[in-house]
Amino acid sequence: MLKTDVCVIGAGVVGITSALELQARGADVVLVDRCDFGRQASFGNAGVLSASTVLNVNNPGLWRALPGLILGTAPYFRYDLIYAVSRLPWLLKFFHRGAKRYTRATANSLHALQTVSLARHQQLVSEANADSLYNARGWLKVFQDERGFDAGALERRLLEELDIPYQSLSADELAKVEPGLHPIYHSGLLLSATCSVSDPYLLCKAYLELFRKRGGKFELFDVVSVEEKTGAYSISSRDGQTDLRSSNVVIACGPWSADVCSMLGYKIPMAWERGYHVNVESPSTRLSRPVCDVQRGFVMAPQGETTRITSGVEFAHRDAPANYSQIYRAYRDAESAAPIGKMTDEIPWLGSRPTLPDGLPAIGAAPRHSGLWFNFGHQHIGMSTSTGSADILADAIEGQSPCAISQAFSPQRFRI
Numbered sequence: 493m494l495k496t497d498v499c500v501i502g503a504g505v506v507g508i509t510s511a512l513e514l515q516a517r518g519a520d521v522v523l524v525d526r527c528d529f530g531r532q533a534s535f536g537n538a539g540v541l542s543a544s545t546v547l548n549v550n551n552p553g554l555w556r557a558l559p560g561l562i563l564g565t566a567p568y569f570r571y572d573l574i575y576a577v578s579r580l581p582w583l584l585k586f587f588h589r590g591a592k593r594y595t596r597a598t599a600n601s602l603h604a605l606q607t608v609s610l611a612r613h614q615q616l617v618s619e620a621n622a623d624s625l626y627n628a629r630g631w632l633k634v635f636q637d638e639r640g641f642d643a644g645a646l647e648r649r650l651l652e653e654l655d656i657p658y659q660s661l662s663a664d665e666l667a668k669v670e671p672g673l674h675p676i677y678h679s680g681l682l683l684s685a686t687c688s689v690s691d692p693y694l695l696c697k698a699y700l701e702l703f704r705k706r707g708g709k710f711e712l713f714d715v716v717s718v719e720e721k722t723g724a725y726s727i728s729s730r731d732g733q734t735d736l737r738s739s740n741v742v743i744a745c746g747p748w749s750a751d752v753c754s755m756l757g758y759k760i761p762m763a764w765e766r767g768y769h770v771n772v773e774s775p776s777t778r779l780s781r782p783v784c785d786v787q788r789g790f791v792m793a794p795q796g797e798t799t800r801i802t803s804g805v806e807f808a809h810r811d812a813p814a815n816y817s818q819i820y821r822a823y824r825d826a827e828s829a830a831p832i833g834k835m836t837d838e839i840p841w842l843g844s845r846p847t848l849p850d851g852l853p854a855i856g857a858a859p860r861h862s863g864l865w866f867n868f869g870h871q872h873i874g875m876s877t878s879t880g881s882a883d884i885l886a887d888a889i890e891g892q893s894p895c896a897i898s899q900a901f902s903p904q905r906f907r908i
Contacts, residue, residue, distance in 0.1 A: 494522060494709075494711070494735070494736045494737070495736070495737045495738070496520050496521065496522040496709075496736065496737075496738045496739075497514075497519040497520040497521065497738065497739050497740060498511075498514050498519050498520070498521045498522070498738060498739070498740040498741075498742060498889070499521075499522050499523075499524060499725070499727055499736055499738035499740070499741050499742070500514070500521060500522070500523045500524070500742040500744055501524055501525075501715055501718075501727075501741065501742065501743050501744060501745050501752055502524075502525060502743070502744040502745030502746060502748070502749070502868075503523050503524070503525035503528075503529035503530065503696075503700070503710060504525075504529075504530055504532055504533060504534035504696070504744070504745075504746055504874065505530065505534040505692070505695070505696055505699070505874060505875055505878045506534075506744045506746070506867055506868070506870060506874050506878045506881060506882075507523060507525070507742070507744035507745065507867075508523065508529065508530070508696055508699045508700055508703065508878075509612075509616070509699065509878045509879045509881075509882040510742055510744055510867055510878075510881070510882040510885055510886075511523040511703055511708055512616065512699060512702065512703050512708075512882065513879070513882035513883060513885070513886045514742075514882075514885075514886050514889065515703060515706055515707070515708050516706075517886055517890060519740075519889075520707075521703075521708050521709075522708075522709045522710075522711060522736060522738070523700075523703065523708060523709065523710045523711070524710075524711045524712075524713035524715065524727075524736070525710075525712065525713065525745070526712065526713065526714035526715070526730075527712070528712075529696055529697070529700050529710065530692070530693050530696030530697065530700070531693070532746055532747070532843050532844070533746055533747070533767075533843045533844065533845050533874060534692055534693070534696050534874065534875065535692060535693045535696075535841070535843065536692075536767060536768075536769050536802070536841050536842075536843040537692050537767075537802070537872075537874075537875055538688070538769075538782050538791045538793040538800060538802050539688045539689040539690065539691065539692045539695075539782065539793055539795065539800075539875065540631055540686060540687075540688050540782050540791075540793070540875065540876060541609070541610055541613050541686065541687045541688060541689065541875060541876055542606055542610075542631070542683070542685075542686040542873065542876040543603065543606040543607045543609075543610045543656070543685045543686060543876070544603075544606070544651060544656045544658070544683045544685045544686050545602065545606065545872075545873050545876060546598075546599035546602050546603045546606075546647070546650050546651065546654060546656070547595075547599065547646060547647040547650055548589075548590075548598050548599075548602065548851040548852075549805070549851060549871070549872070550586050550587060550589050550590035550850075550851045551590050551595055551646065552590060552591065552592045552595060552646065553643065553646060554587065554590045555587070555590065566789070566804075567787075567788045567789050567790075567804065567818075567821060567822075567825070568787075568788065568789020568790075568804030568805065569789070569804055569805050569806075569807070570804075570805075570806050570807070570815070570817070570818050571806070571807035571808065572806075572807065572808040572809065572812060575807065575808050575809045575812065576807060579763050579807075582761055582763050582849055583763075585761070585849035585850075586763075586847075586849050586850075586851070588849075589849060589850040589851060594850075595646070595650070596650070596653070597900070598850075598851070598852065598900075599650045599653075599654060600654070600897075601852065601897050601900035601901070602852075602873075602877075603654050603656065604880075604896070604897040605877050605880040605881065605884075605897060605901070606873070606876050606877055606880065607880075608879070608880035608883055609876055609877050609878060609879040609880035609881070610685075610686075610687065610876070612879035612880065612882075612883065613687075613878075613879050614626075614687075616699060616702070616879065617689075617695075617698075619702060620698035620699055620701065620702040621698065622689075622694070622695055622698035622699075624690075625689045625690050625691055625694055625695055625698070626687060626689060627687060627688045627689065627690060627780075627781060627794075628687050629687075629688075629780055629781040630682055630683050630684040630685070630686045630687070630781060631682075631683055631686045631688060631781050631782040631783070631784065632666075632669070632670055632680055632681070632682050632683070632781055632782070632783045632784070633680060633681040633683070633783075633784045633786050634666065634673070634677040634679070634680045634681075634783060634784070634785055634786065634829075635677060635678050635679050635680065635681075635786055635787060636676065636677060636678060636785075636787050636788070637678045637787075638678055638679070640678070640786060640787040641678060641679045644681065644786065648660075648681070651683075656683075656685050657683075657684050657685055658681055658682060658683050658684070658685075659681070659682040659684070660679065660680075660681060661679060661680040661681070661682055662679060663675065663677060663678060663679065665680075666679070666680045669682060670779060670780065670781070670783065671777060672775075672777045672778055672779045672780070672830055672831070673779070673783065673829060673830055674828065674829055674830060674831070676828060676829065677829075688781060688782050688793065689875075690794060690795055690796050691795055691796055692875060711736075713727075713729050713736070714729050714730035714731070715727055715728070715729065715730075715752060716728055716729065716730045717755055718741060718752060718755045718756055719755075719756075720756070720861060720863075720864075723739075723863075724737055724738060724739050724863070725737070725738050725739075725740075725741045725863065725864070727741065739863055740863045740864075740865060740889060741863065741864050741865065742865045742866075742867055742885065743864070743865070743866055743867070743868060744866075744867040744868055745868065746844070746845070746846050746868060746870075746874070747762070747764050747810050747844040747845065747846040749762070749846060749866070749868035749869070750762040750846075753858075753866070753908075756858070756861060756864065757860070758858065758859075758860075758908045759908055760848075760854075760906075760908055761848060761849050761906060761908070762846050762847065762848060762868075762869065763807070763846075763847050763849075764807075764808070764809065764810040764844040764845065764846060764847065765805045765806070765807060765844070765845045765847050765871060765872070766805070766806040766807075766808050766810070766812075766842060766843065766844050766845070767802060767803055767804075767805065767806065767842075767843060767844075767845060767872075768802070768803040768806070768814075768816065768818060768819035768822075768840045768841060768842050769800050769801060769802040769803065769819065769840060769841045770800070770801050770819055770823055770835045770836075770837050770840045770841070771795060771798040771799070771800050771801075771835070771836045771837050772798060772799050772800075772801060772823070772826075772832045772833050772834065772835050772836060773798060773799075773832070773833025773834055773836060774794070774797065774798055774799045774832070774833065775830075775831040775832065775833060777831060778794055778799070779792055779793075779794050779799065779830060780794070781794070782794070783829075783830075785825065785826075785829060788822070788825045789803070789804030789805075789822070790802060790803060790804065790822035790825060790826060792826055792829065792830055792832070798836055799830075799832055801819070801822050801823050801826045801832070802822070803818045803819040803822045804818065804822070805872075806818055810844040814840075814842045816839075816840050819840045820840075823835065845870075845871050845872055845874070846868055846869050846870070846871065847869065847871040848869040848871075848906070850905075851871060852869070852900060852901055853867070853868060853869040853870045853871075853877065853881060853901055854866045854867070854868060854869045854901060854902075854903040854906070855867050855881050855884050855885055855888075855898070855901040855902070855903075856884065856885065856888050856894075856898065856901065856902045856903055856904070857888055857903065857904075858903060859903060859904055859908065865885060865888065865889060866903045867881050867882070867885050881901075884897075884898050884901065
C-alpha cells in the first residue's frame with residue numbers, strides 16, 4: 493500500500509499546481525489520475541493566463557441575451573434541451589447570481605485570484621524551464637460593430653474600477669496591433685494584464701516534470717472509492733490491485749469532482765459547460781496573441797505551428813455524444829477573420845468544464861470531513877486561476893489564517 497501526506501485526485505492544471513504548491517511547503521504528495529495528465533479541459537483551452545477576466549458568464553447582461561440563448565440564435569451558446577430541463581434548479585441559481593448586486597464582489601474575487609495566479613505562473617514557468625511557451629503580449633477582444641463594443645461597457649467599467657490596464661482600439665489601430673486580422677472589425681480591446689502559452693498541454697507537462705524532479709509521484713489510478721478510516725483516507729483503484737493511504741485528500745478532478753465527492757456523501761451542485769476546438773494550419777502572417785471574437789464567440793490562439801480555434805459554450809451533459817455544429821461554425825467564422833488554413837485534426841476535440849451555480853470555484857475544507865479538501869469548479873478559467881487556487885488551498889491545509897479572498901471560494905457557501 494502506498495502511503496503519503498496528501499493525495500491529489502486529478503492531474504489537470506489545477507491538480508498539478510496544487511501538488512506543486514503543497515510539495516513546495518514540505519508535504520509528501522502523490523498525484524493520481526485515471527488517464528494521462530493534462531488531457532481534459534487543461535488540454536483544450538486557448539492557453540490564456542488572464543488577470544483581467546473579471547466579468548463572469550452569469551452577469552447582468554445575461555438576462556438581455558436570454559431570448560437569443562433560448563432560441564439558439566447566439567453563435568457562442570448552444571444547449572441540449574433535455575439536459576437544461578434536468579438542471580433547471582441549477583440554472584435558476586446561476587441566473588440569480590447574475591444580478592447586478594453580485595457583480596462587483598465577484599469581479600473583486602476573480603481579479604484577486606487571477607492576479608496571484610499570474611504572478612505564480614510566471615515563477616513556475618521559469619522554474620520549469622518553460623519560458624519558450626510563454627507569451628506576454630496580452631490578449632485581444634474584437635467587435636464587429638459599434639453595438640458589440642457598446643455591449644462591453646460593464647466589463648470596461650469593472651476594468652477601470654479595478655485598475656486593470658486596457659486599451660480601446662479603432663479599426664485602424666487594430667490593423668497595426670494585429671496585422672494578421674482581416675479588416676472586418678469595428679474596434680477592439682487590448683488587455684495587457686494577460687499572458688498566454690503556446691501549448692497548454694506542454695505547460696502541464698513541464699509542471700509535472702518539475703513536480704517529479706522534486707520527488708513527487710504521479711500514478712495512473714482510477715479511483716473507485718474514498719473512505720475515511722482511523723484518521724486517514726483509504727483510496728482504492730478500479731483494478732483492485734492498488735491502494736493508497738493518505739492523511740489528506742484533495743479533490744481536483746474537474747468535471748468528475750462531484751462523482752468523487754459523492755463517495756463521501758456530498759451532493760455538489762455542479763453543471764458542465766462543454767467546449768470544442770480544432771487546430772488549423774497557420775499562414776505566414778500569424779496572429780501574435782490570442783484573439784477573441786466576442787459577438788461570434790470563438791477564440792483564435794497561436795499554438796506552436798498551428799492556430800487553435802475554440803468554440804463558445806455548449807450546455808450539455810458531460811458524457812453526451814459530441815455535436816460538432818458549433819465548432820464547425822466557429823471555424824467558418826474564423827476563416828472570415830484571419831487567413832487560416834485547413835484543419836489539421838481529423839475530428840474536433842471536446843471537453844467539459846465544471847461550473848458551480850455562482851460561477852466561482854470551491855477551494856478549501858470539506859464541511860464534514862477533516863483532511864478532505866476541494867479545489868474544483870473553475871469553469872472556463874482554470875488555467876488562469878489554478879496557481880492562486882493552489883496557494884489558498886495550501887494555506888488552508890497548513891492551518892494558516894484565511895486570506896481576504898478565500899471566503900468567496902469556500903465550499904461552506906453551499907449546502908452539500
